[in-house]
Amino acid sequence: MAKRRKYPAELKAKVALEALRGEQTLAQLSARYNVHPNLIATWKRQAKGSLVDVFNGGGQKRDAQHEAEIKEYGGGIERAKCPRMAVQGHEHTGSSWVTV
Numbered sequence: 001m002a003k004r005r006k007y008p009a010e011l012k013a014k015v016a017l018e019a020l021r022g023e024q025t026l027a028q029l030s031a032r033y034n035v036h037p038n039l040i041a042t043w044k045r046q047a048k049g050s051l052v053d054v055f056n057g058g059g060q061k062r063d064a065q066h067e068a069e070i071k072e073y074g075g076g077i078e079r080a081k082c083p084r085m086a087v088q089g090h091e092h093t094g095s096s097w098v099t100v
Contacts, residue, residue, distance in 0.1 A: 007035070015040055016047035 015033050019026065019040050026037040033040075 012043045013047070016043040019044040020047060 011033070015029060015035060018024065019029055024032070026040050029035070029040050030037040
């Protein structure tokens with residue numbers, strides 16, 4: 001069974017930008033970069049969707065939202081990773097489990 005290819009972010013950005021320009025068809029870009037046209041269309045769609053976040057400061061909003069969720073749940077996510085350990089009276093302390 002063949003493994004899936006992993007493409008570097010730089011290549012994805014470059015191909016998506018060229019697809020957004022519209023100077024070449026997806027088929028032409030596919031032949032040029034040896035990437036399936038459906039994959040190029042997906043990268044193009046993702047690039048379009050994330051452009052709005054660039055100008056709205058979306059990365060900063062997501063970071064703040066993530067921090068708020070961590071405070072709200074108080075580490076419950078770590079306990080959920082291994083509920084059996086939490087039930088047995090262990091607590092996750094960042095890098096290891098300790099008995100409480």
